[in-house]
Amino acid sequence: MKKRILSGMRPTGKLHIGHYVGALENWVKLQEEYESYHLIADYHVLTTNLSTDEIYNNSIEMVIDWLASGLDHLKSPIFRQSQIKEHAELFLIYSMLITTARLERNPTVKEQVRDLNIENVIYGHLGYPVLQAADILLYKGEVVPVGEDQVPHVEITREIARKFNLQYGKVFPEPEPKLTIFSRLSGLDGNAKMSKSLNNTILLSDNSAEVSNKLRKAVTDPQKVRRNDPGRPDVCLVFTYHKKFNPEEINEIETGCRSGNLGCVDCKMKCSAKINSFLSPILEKRKYYENNIQEVKEILNAGEIKAKKVAKETMEEVHEAMKLG
Numbered sequence: 001m002k003k004r005i006l007s008g009m010r011p012t013g014k015l016h017i018g019h020y021v022g023a024l025e026n027w028v029k030l031q032e033e034y035e036s037y038h039l040i041a042d043y044h045v046l047t048t049n050l051s052t053d054e055i056y057n058n059s060i061e062m063v064i065d066w067l068a069s070g071l072d073h074l075k076s077p078i079f080r081q082s083q084i085k086e087h088a089e090l091f092l093i094y095s096m097l098i099t100t101a102r103l104e105r106n107p108t109v110k111e112q113v114r115d116l117n118i119e120n121v122i123y124g125h126l127g128y129p130v131l132q133a134a135d136i137l138l139y140k141g142e143v144v145p146v147g148e149d150q151v152p153h154v155e156i157t158r159e160i161a162r163k164f165n166l167q168y169g170k171v172f173p174e175p176e177p178k179l180t181i182f183s184r185l186s187g188l189d190g191n192a193k194m195s196k197s198l199n200n201t202i203l204l205s206d207n208s209a210e211v212s213n214k215l216r217k218a219v220t221d222p223q224k225v226r227r228n229d230p231g232r233p234d235v236c237l238v239f240t241y242h243k244k245f246n247p248e249e250i251n252e253i254e255t256g257c258r259s260g261n262l263g264c265v266d267c268k269m270k271c272s273a274k275i276n277s278f279l280s281p282i283l284e285k286r287k288y289y290e291n292n293i294q295e296v297k298e299i300l301n302a303g304e305i306k307a308k309k310v311a312k313e314t315m316e317e318v319h320e321a322m323k324l325g
């Protein structure tokens with residue numbers, strides 16, 4: 001029997017190529033090997049300032065991006081966290097099994113608060129990994145694909161599962177982190193993070209003109225001022241995009257850049273062409289789903305029915321173990 005995996009994203013807006021390289025590409029591969037559940041974390045996103053209308057619209061856009069990128073909803077249910085009320089109940093039960101001191105020590109939350117400049121930390125930030133534990137264990141996820149920065153969250157999930165099992169009897173597995181090398185794409189401005197809030201993204205929904213325009217403004221090696229100046233690909237953002245989207249020409253680009261035979265304008269045009277051919281099938285599928293929103297909603301409903309069934313079964317075990325029946 002295939003092991004079960006749960007992966008999720010917060011619906012903060014349309015997805016960009018950084019999301020694809022950092023997560024989606026990996027999810028598409030994993031769905032062959034594991035029984036995968038894909039969660040739209042619309043409770044988790046309530047820690048932001050987004051309105052509930054925006055959250056709903058972003059959720060639909062995200063489903064479209066996921067489907068267009070190759071997630072197969074028949075293999076891997078796609079569902080909104082808020083539609084499965086069991087998440088909230090398990091979150092409440094788990095919040096009795098962990099101390100605030102333990103959560104305050106969580107380095108991931110500390111970093112998030114620092115990076116996002118959050119002034120007023122709400123309970124939702126502190127309890128974030130507890131809700132995440134409920135997300136994973138409600139589906140008895142045995143494996144959690146994570147980058148190194150998320151390992152502390154999986155450790156909290158394991159501790160909660162252990163504590164529950166000790167106190168009430170064995171119900172939950174202790175999930176193992178599956179350390180995944182998530183490649184990161186820097187933003188068009190050279191920032192290490194590609195992010196909508198930094199306005200430095202190429203969206204999965206961008207058309208070819210938008211991609212070319214955005215790339216035209218992308219930062220390059222500041223020392224290559226004139227076309228024939230020798231450049232340093234190792235410090236150039238556009239070169240990192242070539243590595244990902246144009247690996248077959250990478251040696252040629254490197255030599256051309258270093259020798260000064262290749263100018264940045266031409267190099268960027270080559271890069272745009274490659275990114276556009278990567279995005280072309282995604283855009284085509286996107287267009288189909290944009291024109292068939294009802295089908296997207298039905299996919300979501302079907303995923304929610306499947307997820308709900310598993311969640312209900314788990315909670316029946318929880319109620320029995322805790323004598324809450």
Ligand code: SF4
Nearest residue numbers: 231236238257264267
């Ligand atoms: S030629 Fe290409 S790789 Fe070299 S600095 Fe310009 S954009 Fe970057």
